[in-house]
Amino acid sequence: MNVIDTAIPDVKIIEPRVFGDERGFFFESFNQDQFNQAIGHQVTFVQDNHSRSSKSVLRGLHYQISPAPQGKLVRCTFGEVFDVAVDIRKSSPTYAQYVGVLLSASNKKQLWIPQGFAHGFVVLSEFAEFLYKTTQFYRPELERAIRWDDPHINISWPISAPPLLSKKDSSASLLQDAEVFD
Numbered sequence: 001m002n003v004i005d006t007a008i009p010d011v012k013i014i015e016p017r018v019f020g021d022e023r024g025f026f027f028e029s030f031n032q033d034q035f036n037q038a039i040g041h042q043v044t045f046v047q048d049n050h051s052r053s054s055k056s057v058l059r060g061l062h063y064q065i066s067p068a069p070q071g072k073l074v075r076c077t078f079g080e081v082f083d084v085a086v087d088i089r090k091s092s093p094t095y096a097q098y099v100g101v102l103l104s105a106s107n108k109k110q111l112w113i114p115q116g117f118a119h120g121f122v123v124l125s126e127f128a129e130f131l132y133k134t135t136q137f138y139r140p141e142l143e144r145a146i147r148w149d150d151p152h153i154n155i156s157w158p159i160s161a162p163p164l165l166s167k168k169d170s171s172a173s174l175l176q177d178a179e180v181f182d
């Protein structure tokens with residue numbers, strides 16, 4: 001697999017090695033040893049998630065606070081999304097900066113988002129199926145959300161109309177008011 005650095009050192013794009021033949025394709029979507037080597041330390045995942053969303057749905061920007069902050073390894077297995085990781089570690093030199101990347105069934109790219117980041121995506125295709133692994137279990141009482149259109153983060157979402165949001169995401173906090181990480 002190919003590991004690509006992003007503007008935020010801890011956030012990595014991973015391109016799996018795809019084996020194509022007349023039947024179709026095969027690739028290892030996750031290999032613990034290769035992943036640990038790529039990230040530089042042991043990362044253990046405890047939960048797999050799978051969501052399906054229609055065009056223009058935007059899920060995020062979500063994260064869990066301590067004591068269960070989640071690292072996420074995300075990918076799109078049907079359609080295409082614009083995926084965003086926002087650095088919400090106050091002591092980080094890239095605080096409030098973001099990485100945005102197109103993830104799709106065709107490019108098979110994955111994004112590693114360590115704990116300390118808020119995560120979200122918007123669906124660009126008619127539908128998108130989104131799979132991801134997390135390093136901590138879901139703890140709803142620890143879940144927090146930051147507004148997708150927070151002017152301080154100023155994400156350039158590749159959409160021309162307002163997205164479809166859950167009630168929770170419609171009432172998310174601004175980064176300046178959010179519980180973040182040291």
Ligand SMILES: Cc1cn([C@H]2C[C@H](O)[C@@H](COP(=O)(O)OP(=O)(O)O[C@H]3O[C@H](C)C(=O)[C@H](O)[C@H]3O)O2)c(=O)[nH]c1=O
Pocket residue numbers: 049051059060062063072119120121138166
């Ligand atoms: C995240 C999660 C949710 N749920 C239940 C709770 C709700 O009844 C239902 C939908 O949850 P929610 O609307 O929070 O789902 P998303 O908006 O896709 O949330 C996710 O969206 C962004 C992209 C993320 O990065 C997070 O992983 C996660 O917050 O699934 C569970 O049972 N387990 C879980 O791990």
